[in-house]
Amino acid sequence: MNDDYIPPKVWTWDKGSGGEFASINRPVAGPTHDKPLPVGKHPLQLYSLATPNGQKVTIMLEELLEAGHDAEYDAWLIRIGDGDQFGSGFVEANPNSKIPAMMDHSASPPRRVFESGAILLYLAEKFGAFLPRDPVARTETLNWLFWQMGSAPFVGGGFGHFYAYAPVKIEYAIDRYAMETKRQLDVLNRHLATNRFMAGDDYSIADMAIWPWYGRLTTGGVYNDADVFLDGASYDHVLRWTREIAARPAVKRGIIVNKTSGDPARQLWERHDASDFALRTQDKLSD
Amino acid sequence: MNDDYIPPKVWTWDKGSGGEFASINRPVAGPTHDKPLPVGKHPLQLYSLATPNGQKVTIMLEELLEAGHDAEYDAWLIRIGDGDQFGSGFVEANPNSKIPAMMDHSASPPRRVFESGAILLYLAEKFGAFLPRDPVARTETLNWLFWQMGSAPFVGGGFGHFYAYAPVKIEYAIDRYAMETKRQLDVLNRHLATNRFMAGDDYSIADMAIWPWYGRLTTGGVYNDADVFLDGASYDHVLRWTREIAARPAVKRGIIVNKTSGDPARQLWERHDASDFALRTQDKLSD
Numbered sequence: 042m043n044d045d046y047i048p049p050k051v052w053t054w055d056k057g058s059g060g061e062f063a064s065i066n067r068p069v070a071g072p073t074h075d076k077p078l079p080v081g082k083h084p085l086q087l088y089s090l091a092t093p094n095g096q097k098v099t100i101m102l103e104e105l106l107e108a109g110h111d112a113e114y115d116a117w118l119i120r121i122g123d124g125d126q127f128g129s130g131f132v133e134a135n136p137n138s139k140i141p142a143m144m145d146h147s148a149s150p151p152r153r154v155f156e157s158g159a160i161l162l163y164l165a166e167k168f169g170a171f172l173p174r175d176p177v178a179r180t181e182t183l184n185w186l187f188w189q190m191g192s193a194p195f196v197g198g199g200f201g202h203f204y205a206y207a208p209v210k211i212e213y214a215i216d217r218y219a220m221e222t223k224r225q226l227d228v229l230n231r232h233l234a235t236n237r238f239m240a241g242d243d244y245s246i247a248d249m250a251i252w253p254w255y256g257r258l259t260t261g262g263v264y265n266d267a268d269v270f271l272d273g274a275s276y277d278h279v280l281r282w283t284r285e286i287a288a289r290p291a292v293k294r295g296i297i298v299n300k301t302s303g304d305p306a307r308q309l310w311e312r313h314d315a316s317d318f319a320l321r322t323q324d325k326l327s328d
Numbered sequence: 329m330n331d332d333y334i335p336p337k338v339w340t341w342d343k344g345s346g347g348e349f350a351s352i353n354r355p356v357a358g359p360t361h362d363k364p365l366p367v368g369k370h371p372l373q374l375y376s377l378a379t380p381n382g383q384k385v386t387i388m389l390e391e392l393l394e395a396g397h398d399a400e401y402d403a404w405l406i407r408i409g410d411g412d413q414f415g416s417g418f419v420e421a422n423p424n425s426k427i428p429a430m431m432d433h434s435a436s437p438p439r440r441v442f443e444s445g446a447i448l449l450y451l452a453e454k455f456g457a458f459l460p461r462d463p464v465a466r467t468e469t470l471n472w473l474f475w476q477m478g479s480a481p482f483v484g485g486g487f488g489h490f491y492a493y494a495p496v497k498i499e500y501a502i503d504r505y506a507m508e509t510k511r512q513l514d515v516l517n518r519h520l521a522t523n524r525f526m527a528g529d530d531y532s533i534a535d536m537a538i539w540p541w542y543g544r545l546t547t548g549g550v551y552n553d554a555d556v557f558l559d560g561a562s563y564d565h566v567l568r569w570t571r572e573i574a575a576r577p578a579v580k581r582g583i584i585v586n587k588t589s590g591d592p593a594r595q596l597w598e599r600h601d602a603s604d605f606a607l608r609t610q611d612k613l614s615d
Binding site: 045046047048049050051052054055066067068069070071136137148152153154155156157158159162163176177180181183184186187188190191192193194195198199202204207208209210211212213214215216217219220221223224225227228230231232266269270271272 | 332333334335336337338339341342353354355356357358423424435439440441442443444445446449450463464467468470471473474475477478479480481482485486489491494495496497498499500501502503504506507508510511512514515517518519553556557558559
């Protein structure tokens with residue numbers, strides 16, 4: 042740690058730096074090895090992991106199925122700690138090497154969709170669901186969907202990284218990102234004080250995008266004790282909304298797809314059929 | 329600077345911290361003072377500043393006008409250093425207190441649109457322009473539009489902040505964000521090696537979103553000497569694309585709207601009419 046650091050004229054890569062995520066952070070893009078992606082029986086093929094960005098999409102797919110849409114999908118596990126996102130097939134699906142990525146095989150040739158927000162919008166338009174038709178509510182849904190995309194990097198890549206994962210605790214960085222994360226929670230709290238859901242009366246892709254990132258900051262279980270550090274439970278309208286969404290059956294299913302950590306009874310490494318969830322007991326899912 | 333820092337159990341706001349942006353960073357949302365927004369003569373009212381996020385929208389509006397669409401607009405200056413974004417009228421337009429925000433007075437009541445990506449999509453759909461109708465190109469445009477929204481916070485809020493603006497130079501943070509910024513430049517460089525524009529043959533809102541953030545990292549003039557530090561000119565396909573877009577007349581106009589710094593001849597604090605640009609000389613604009 043050096044606070045009198047003078048950057049060099051031109052940055053060079055020190056492969057020894059980077060902390061816990063050193064193995065998956067690189068200054069270059071592109072594939073590191075040849076590996077085609079597996080393809081299952083359904084039109085929609087998802088390649089993901091149950092991070093908040095991954096959960097957005099599995100929640101959406103389960104909500105679509107719950108609502109009766111023909112959104113059957115195969116969810117394949119991408120182990121980012123093992124570098125699966127740098128395989129040639131994955132990079133073709135998403136040149137940014139981040140989960141989630143989706144291929145729609147109902148198109149010919151199969152169509153790639155990447156970035157969680159783009160996937161939510163693609164699915165909402167494909168199935169005509171969870172994106173209000175009313176112009177005011179539609180605009181508001183997209184406002185908040187884009188808000189989430191531009192805001193959460195300060196929570197995950199900023200606060201979460203410096204508070205929980207970085208190899209040293211840097212007060213300036215923790216302060217910077219804790220302040221911004223609390224500001225974002227307050228933005229949501231004020232909005233949800235007078236709105237049942239992000240776009241008003243109707244649950245939408247804006248809620249699905251925001252809930253996995255911000256809901257858990259009010260209820261705990263993330264970044265060590267970050268909910269205490271941020272006083273998450275004080276954002277009472279966010280907490281009310283978080284609990285309402287957490288009780289939805291599709292959300293209970295969606296959050297365990299491609300999950301490989303935590304309670305083994307809440308992990309479904311791959312999902313290829315609705316019956317796969319029967320491997321979990323309803324008792325364990327509903328608590 | 330303390331690298332043995334132990335965070336407190338619950339974070340509290342030290343109003344003295346925060347460096348250059350201490351006055352505009354807060355852990356709470358909402359208005360700080362009553363101030364209605366001005367409203368001009370055109371249907372589209374933009375409240376903005378010529379940061380990269382602001383320039384995205386003024387470029388789009390000027391491109392729409394250049395292409396013959398009836399996208400006349402008033403662009404009002406929001407001085408974020410003075411806290412204009414915390415005025416009551418601005419917060420109603422964008423509860424997130426960030427520029428740009430837009431009100432569409434052709435709707436009744438006037439419709440708020442916030443987040444630069446949402447504004448680009450709103451305008452593209454309203455005018456049927458710069459978002460390809462072909463399903464493959466449309467999906468690809470939205471993939472890259474969302475990519476920009478989720479990626480640039482690592483460039484601006486991360487790299488730019490720690491490299492140029494933070495009160496101390498923190499090697500770990502500069503390394504972290506320089507690496508990610510270079511990775512993103514390489515993602516673009518590989519894509520633009522085989523694509524004229526982000527979504528293929530057609531210039532789109534994806535280019536308008538990405539160019540103000542990444543183009544300047546290859547040509548200089550941002551974050552002190554960041555283009556040298558990042559070896560920006562080595563991303564030769566990004567550089568080729570940057571120059572092609574920089575030469576567009578609408579881009580030359582769009583980037584100076586709501587600009588208050590740099591060459592006085594390249595500043596147009598407010599824009600209310602196409603004739604406002606005549607205040608600049610064409611010679612000065614075209615070099």
